[in-house]
Amino acid sequence: MTSSLLKIFLLSLITQINVSCYDGWDDRDGSSAATPNIPTDPEATKPLYIVVFEPINLSNSAAADSSCFGATGTSQFRITEWSTRIAAATEALKMVADNVTVVPRAITTSDCTTLTAVETAAAASDPGSVRSYPDDPLDRPIVHLKAVFWDTDVGGTFTLVVETPHWAAWRTLRGRGRPAVSLHYFSVSNPTTGHFAHWKASTDSKIVKTATAINTVDPTDAGTRARTATASSDALTLANWAVQTAQEVRP
Amino acid sequence: MNWLRIQKPPTAGLVALIPSISRWAAQAAAIVAVVGFGSAMVQSCRKAGLVQVPSHLDIIGAYRVADENVDYLFFELTEIPEVLENSKWFYAFDDGSGTFNSAQATWKFLDLSTGVHQHKMVECSRGVHCGSFSWPSDKNVQRVALRMLYHPDGTAEHVTSATIRDFGTNLSAMVFGVYDSSNTRIQIRVDDNFGIPSKVDIRRYGMTRKFQVRAPESTSVTNTVMAALKTSRRNNYLFPADFCTASLSSANAQTFDGKSSWLTGDFPTTDGTNGACANVDFLDRNGLVLAKHTVFARRNPKFKTGSYKYDTPLTAATKIPVILAYCSDAIGADTARDETFYEYQRKMLGFGESPEDLCFRVGGDASFRSSLSGLLTSKLATAKAASSGATDFMFTVVLHQNLSTEFRNFHQILAEELAVISTSEAALISPRLVGSFVYDSQFDFRPTSVQEKFMIWCPSIRPQDPSSSLSSPVDANCIVTEPVKIGGALLNFVTPMGPFPTLNSYRNYVDKYTDRGLVKKPDLSFASVVKNGSTFTETEKKHQVTYFDNEHLIVTANERVHVCWGAANSSLLNSLRLRSSTQDATTDGINIVTAESLWGIGQGAADYRIGVAWELPFIGKVTYKSPVTLNVVSLIPVGRDFAGYQLLGDPKWLADSIDFGSLLQVCTNYCDHPWFDDAGVYQVGGNYSDNNFFSCVSPQYPSVGSEALDGY
Numbered sequence: 034m035t036s037s038l039l040k041i042f043l044l045s046l047i048t049q050i051n052v053s054c055y056d057g058w059d060d061r062d063g064s065s066a067a068t069p070n071i072p073t074d075p076e077a078t079k080p081l082y083i084v085v086f087e088p089i090n091l092s093n094s095a096a097a098d099s100s101c102f103g104a105t106g107t108s109q110f111r112i113t114e115w116s117t118r119i120a121a122a123t124e125a126l127k128m129v130a131d132n133v134t135v136v137p138r139a140i141t142t143s144d145c146t147t148l149t150a151v152e153t154a155a156a157a158s159d160p161g162s163v164r165s166y167p168d169d170p171l172d173r174p175i176v177h178l179k180a181v182f183w184d185t186d187v188g189g190t191f192t193l194v195v196e197t198p199h200w201a202a203w204r205t206l207r208g209r210g211r212p213a214v215s216l217h218y219f220s221v222s223n224p225t226t227g228h229f230a231h232w233k234a235s236t237d238s239k240i241v242k243t244a245t246a247i248n249t250v251d252p253t254d255a256g257t258r259a260r261t262a263t264a265s266s267d268a269l270t271l272a273n274w275a276v277q278t279a280q281e282v283r284p
Numbered sequence: 285m286n287w288l289r290i291q292k293p294p295t296a297g298l299v300a301l302i303p304s305i306s307r308w309a310a311q312a313a314a315i316v317a318v319v320g321f322g323s324a325m326v327q328s329c330r331k332a333g334l335v336q337v338p339s340h341l342d343i344i345g346a347y348r349v350a351d352e353n354v355d356y357l358f359f360e361l362t363e364i365p366e367v368l369e370n371s372k373w374f375y376a377f378d379d380g381s382g383t384f385n386s387a388q389a390t391w392k393f394l395d396l397s398t399g400v401h402q403h404k405m406v407e408c409s410r411g412v413h414c415g416s417f418s419w420p421s422d423k424n425v426q427r428v429a430l431r432m433l434y435h436p437d438g439t440a441e442h443v444t445s446a447t448i449r450d451f452g453t454n455l456s457a458m459v460f461g462v463y464d465s466s467n468t469r470i471q472i473r474v475d476d477n478f479g480i481p482s483k484v485d486i487r488r489y490g491m492t493r494k495f496q497v498r499a500p501e502s503t504s505v506t507n508t509v510m511a512a513l514k515t516s517r518r519n520n521y522l523f524p525a526d527f528c529t530a531s532l533s534s535a536n537a538q539t540f541d542g543k544s545s546w547l548t549g550d551f552p553t554t555d556g557t558n559g560a561c562a563n564v565d566f567l568d569r570n571g572l573v574l575a576k577h578t579v580f581a582r583r584n585p586k587f588k589t590g591s592y593k594y595d596t597p598l599t600a601a602t603k604i605p606v607i608l609a610y611c612s613d614a615i616g617a618d619t620a621r622d623e624t625f626y627e628y629q630r631k632m633l634g635f636g637e638s639p640e641d642l643c644f645r646v647g648g649d650a651s652f653r654s655s656l657s658g659l660l661t662s663k664l665a666t667a668k669a670a671s672s673g674a675t676d677f678m679f680t681v682v683l684h685q686n687l688s689t690e691f692r693n694f695h696q697i698l699a700e701e702l703a704v705i706s707t708s709e710a711a712l713i714s715p716r717l718v719g720s721f722v723y724d725s726q727f728d729f730r731p732t733s734v735q736e737k738f739m740i741w742c743p744s745i746r747p748q749d750p751s752s753s754l755s756s757p758v759d760a761n762c763i764v765t766e767p768v769k770i771g772g773a774l775l776n777f778v779t780p781m782g783p784f785p786t787l788n789s790y791r792n793y794v795d796k797y798t799d800r801g802l803v804k805k806p807d808l809s810f811a812s813v814v815k816n817g818s819t820f821t822e823t824e825k826k827h828q829v830t831y832f833d834n835e836h837l838i839v840t841a842n843e844r845v846h847v848c849w850g851a852a853n854s855s856l857l858n859s860l861r862l863r864s865s866t867q868d869a870t871t872d873g874i875n876i877v878t879a880e881s882l883w884g885i886g887q888g889a890a891d892y893r894i895g896v897a898w899e900l901p902f903i904g905k906v907t908y909k910s911p912v913t914l915n916v917v918s919l920i921p922v923g924r925d926f927a928g929y930q931l932l933g934d935p936k937w938l939a940d941s942i943d944f945g946s947l948l949q950v951c952t953n954y955c956d957h958p959w960f961d962d963a964g965v966y967q968v969g970g971n972y973s974d975n976n977f978f979s980c981v982s983p984q985y986p987s988v989g990s991e992a993l994d995g996y
Contacts, residue, residue: 098647106615106646113690252616252646257688 080276081130082173082212085161086123089151090115090182092139101145102184110250111222114260115182118220118244121268122180129276130176134161148187148228155200163206163213174279175211177203180218186227196235207284214279218271220244239282242274339363341442344489345480346428348421348448349456352566352574354400355421355448356456358481358489359430361413368413372433375417377425391431396490400568402541404490416491458521459495459564461547461581462966465985467954468550470560470581472497473966473992474543475521487543494541494569497579499533500562502551505580507956520958520969525580528561539571544992558583558954584960584983585972586953588843592944594835594894601676601718601812601902604667605633606659607640608698609684614645619686622725624794625787626684629723632783632806633680644694646687653697660705664717671715676812678902679720686725686787695729698722699739703731706738718812718902725787742784812902829861829873831895837862838891839950844973845883846949847876848980854947861895884977949980960985964993 090112091097097108119135127133138154154160163175177200194200199207199215206213217236221229223246233241244267247260344358357375361368374391396403400418408414429445458475474495476486509527514520538545551560559582566575607630610620630638642659644652660679667677679702685694702720709717720739727743730736783806785793813830839845848854863873873895874882882888951973959972964984967975986992 094647104615105648109647109691110615250615250646251619252688252691253619253686254688256616256619257690 078171079129079131080173081126081176081279082169082171083132083134083161083163083166083175084126084130084178084275085134085136085163085176086126086178086180087136087138087154087160088115088119088122088180088182089138089148089154090119090140091142091145092137093141095142097142097145100142106252107184107250110252111182111184114247114264115220117261118182118264118267119180121264122218122271125268125272126178126275129272131173132166134163136160146187147189148191151195151228152192155194155197157200157202159202160200163202168211172212174283175206175213176275176279177213177215178218178275179215180220181229181232182220183229184221185223186221186225186229188227190231191228196232198236198240212283214283215240216275216278217241218244220246220267222246222248240278242271242278244271339442341430341432341444343428343430343444343446345478346446346448347456347478348450350421350451350453351455352400353421354418354456354568354574355425355428356478356491357417357428357430358478358486358491359415359444360408361415361432361442362411363413364411365407365413367434370435372436373415374431374433376429376431377422378427378429389429389431394430399491400574401494402492402569406488406490408488414489416489418491455523455575455577457493457566458519458523459577459579460521460523460968461560461562461579462960462986463551463581463584464988465584465983467583467586468552469988470500470547470551470562471986471988471992472540472545472547472562472564472579472581492541494539494567494571495545496537496539496565496567496571496573497545497547498537498563498565499531499535500547500551500560502555502557502560503528504557505559522580522582524577525561526578528563528578528580530576530578531563533563539567542991546988553583553586558957582957583954584985585951585955585957588950588952592837592948593941594832594944595941597813597830597832597896598811599675599814601678601810602667602671602715603634603680603808603810604663604677604717605635605638605641606663606679606681607635607638607684608642608644608656608681608694609640610687611643611645611648614643614648616646621684622686622787622791625725625790626682628790629682629684629725633682633723633808634806635682640682640684644685646691649693649697652694653701656697656701657704660701664705664709668715674714674814676714676716676718676814676902678718678810678812680808680810681720681722683722683724689728692729695724699729699731699735699741703735703738710738712815714812714814716815721808721810723784727786743786810902813896829895829897831861831863831873831893835894836891837894837948839883839889840952841886841889842952842955843883843889844886844951844955845880845888846951846973846976846980847880847978848947848949850979851946856942857944857947859896860944861897862892863895864890864892866890880978884973959983 091101091108092112094108094112098105102108102111123133123135136154138150140148140150144150160177166175169175179200197204199213203213203215217233217240219229219233219241220243224230233243245263247263250256251259339362341361342359344360345356346358347356348354349356373394375394376389376391378389394417396405396415396417399416400420403416403418405413405415425448427445427447429443432442434440454477456477458477459472460475461470461472463470472495474493475483477483478486481489505527510522513522513526517523517526536548538548547562551557559580562579562581564577564579565573566577568574609626610617612621614620627637630636641663642652642655663679664677671677681698681702683695683698687694702722706717706719722739722741724741724743729741731739731741815830847857849857857876860876861873862876862879867873873893875897879888879892955973956971958966958968958970959976959981960966960983962982962984964986972981
């Protein structure tokens with residue numbers, strides 16, 4: 034239901050953008066950058082060939098309040114928020130890419146202070162099995178979207194493996210001449226110093242996007258409605274940004 | 285009806301009258317009448333040369349009654365009275381060989397005072413004159429003619445004739461006896477049997493007959509004999525009552541004119557008889573006997589007058605307050621609590637501004653469950669320790685929160701814990717916990733069907749009732765009476781909200797009316813179905829049944845019990861259960877409909893225990909004073925579906941006892957006799973028990989000394 038509504042919402046917004054049908058990547062600058070060529074026709078060729086979407090978030094609220102966040106109820110609220118955001122982003126990305134693969138990077142309660150799962154992900158050999166895709170005759174960008182969903186921040190810093198713009202598999206891909214682009218997305222509610230702040234600071238700002246933060250927990254019906262609206266809006270923004278940025282930074 | 289038929293105008297009519305009127309100028313009244321009646325017609329007459337006169341003469345009936353050797357004639361004349369002042373009436377007979385001719389017939393002057401019976405002309409309706417006449421029969425006469433001359437000197441006339449219908453062995457009147465309310469006084473009644481005019485109309489034709497009743501005496505006649513007579517005589521009056529002994533005795537003789545007469549003296553029931561015989565003589569106007577017959581009076585069905593008052597199994601229950609709210613220090617508390625509404629909730633349940641017993645927070649499900657279980661156990665134990673009687677207990681819970689549905693685990697936890705502790709208490713005898721009432725902040729949680737056996741969650745969506753005018757489920761807040769009705773037309777908080785509104789309804793009200801909806805002296809009380817050592821319970825598909833302690837309904841073999849479904853409060857009967865003393869312990873009691881069927885066929889004689897079926901073992905009542913000081917009372921029903929509202933959801937169950945006397949009618953004697961119905965009509969052809977299988981009557985008996993009404 035939510036997915037269908039989101040599609041309708043996205044379509045309604047997208048159709049308001051003054052675009053022409055995609056005929057290859059529009060390399061012009063200026064106004065074209067602000068209005069990327071997102072096809073209005075679902076059957077038309079999409080601007081991105083592949084998106085591998087790696088959401089990084091807490092997956093289980095059991096005991097998370099005390100060990101990961103501190104305030105009781107935070108994990109229950111955030112996990113619902115993040116699942117909403119991830120679902121909305123996935124739907125939005127499918128509007129701009131032929132192939133969207135979601136590779137969850139679940140952080141467990143025992144891992145929420147060290148985030149070793151992220152270190153592991155950075156070294157993964159072929160997330161989303163991108164290597165199995167044939168070359169794109171249109172030579173469209175292949176996007177690797179790392180997305181962090183968290184409340185506040187986690188103390189410490191990542192190793193260089195994580196903070197390297199292109200994780201292991203993507204370096205390999207780029208080495209083979211594929212137009213692989215790594216992008217970063219941060220949806221952190223109450224950002225402080227720590228792993229994510231350091232990671233974000235060490236990354237080229239061109240390939241970093243920040244979500245609209247929901248800092249205050251509102252567990253009422255009104256809060257739920259506001260949260261859903263924010264997730265939908267951010268998802269559309271993210272998809273547009275991914276199309277635009279992939280073109281700008283493609284190798 | 286034949287008197288309405290258009291008859292060929294007489295040879296004269298008004299045209300013939302006009303010259304006569306000119307001669308009778310002194311008869312101004314007649315002129316005025318004629319002018320008034322037909323001035324317009326006279327004008328038109330001058331142009332057309334023809335006058336259509338609406339007057340006509342009809343013979344309604346002419347009968348020969350061999351039993352009395354008397355012929356009867358009934359007739360009607362339609363004419364304005366003013367032109368009849370000098371009219372003369374004649375009649376004539378023939379042998380049936382031809383039609384009458386006014387010139388040829390041998391007319392005899394019709395002197396009403398010479399009839400066999402008393403006769404007179406009656407203006408039976410405006411412009412219609414009804415009359416009758418009777419004469420000794422002459423078997424050679426087959427037809428009778430009637431002639432009316434407007435004036436002895438004139439020629440204007442009406443002439444009509446009819447064949448005399450021979451009654452054969454039929455009688456001109458049905459005579460029967462009825463009893464008064466005490467079943468000791470007898471009234472002899474006469475129903476004329478001409479057919480046309482009917483027994484109701486015949487008084488309009490001015491005939492009065494004389495009867496004599498002699499030698500009445502109480503007697504008993506079996507149903508078999510009465511049934512046989514009905515068949516042989518082909519009437520329900522049991523007339524003539526051939527099974528009565530004809531007598532020449534003149535003992536206790538009394539003569540009467542007209543339709544009825546009360547016999548002097550009592551005919552007590554102590555002798556065990558079911559009726560009384562008497563001799564009845566049909567007399568002429570001079571008292572000479574025309575015919576002799578016997579008549580029978582049947583006693584009225586006798587009803588038990590005792591009380592059917594039973595103590596209800598409901599007694600006041602003790603409330604155990606439980607206040608639960610979203611923690612004020614929890615995340616999102618500033619939006620997930622509404623202090624104004626929280627105050628309202630507590631006040632409506634009578635808790636004042638007491639702090640919460642337990643708070644809950646998002647993410648705190650496990651600790652909430654644990655704490656809640658302990659809280660409920662502790663509160664119940666404390667209440668029991670403080671109780672000295674056998675009153676039951678009700679958890680009365682305020683649940684304050686404003687959470688989105690995704691955080692509503694607390695509702696399920698609360699429902700589960702209340703059900704757990706209620707289940708463990710259900711098997712106990714009183715004092716025990718009988719259930720819970722939860723006043724939540726929103727309407728969209730509903731306990732499971734199993735949990736609903738122990739609690740009312742309010743407000744909540746309930747199944748749509750097509751007959752309800754509730755505008756939306758949000759407005760449904762657990763009471764029997766719709767808010768708009770309990771608040772009347774006055775503008776106060778009750779009208780839009782009811783006593784248990786949702787948070788949103790409350791906020792809307794505050795925004796609209798700018799007050800906080802606080803009322804004076806709110807009181808929420810409960811009564812429960814007390815269970816003691818002698819209480820017998822059984823489980824139906826949907827209900828529990830508790831039999832009243834030592835309350836019985838005893839139906840003997842001769843008694844016929846009728847259920848008064850049309851009576852006020854008859855819906856209470858839906859909750860009744862009856863359990864025969866001889867019934868197998870493994871079978872359930874029967875409901876009133878089943879019992880009624882057994883009673884109706886005479887197979888329901890038993891000693892019944894009285895029970896009540898319920899969905900929830902308690903009932904609630906909320907009273908308070910509105911801002912305009914009107915007292916408001918409504919009930920919290922024990923059933924969640926609409927049908928359930930018809931069960932214990934009636935304030936009368938809150939009384940200490942209920943008298944079912946107005947809902948059950950027990951006939952003890954003469955149950956298959958005719959009866960006086962609610963309108964006082966004697967149902968002479970009926971059998972009380974068979975004809976009132978699913979209803980009761982409120983017999984309207986004739987008063988001693990009063991005359992029987994026409995047709996009654």
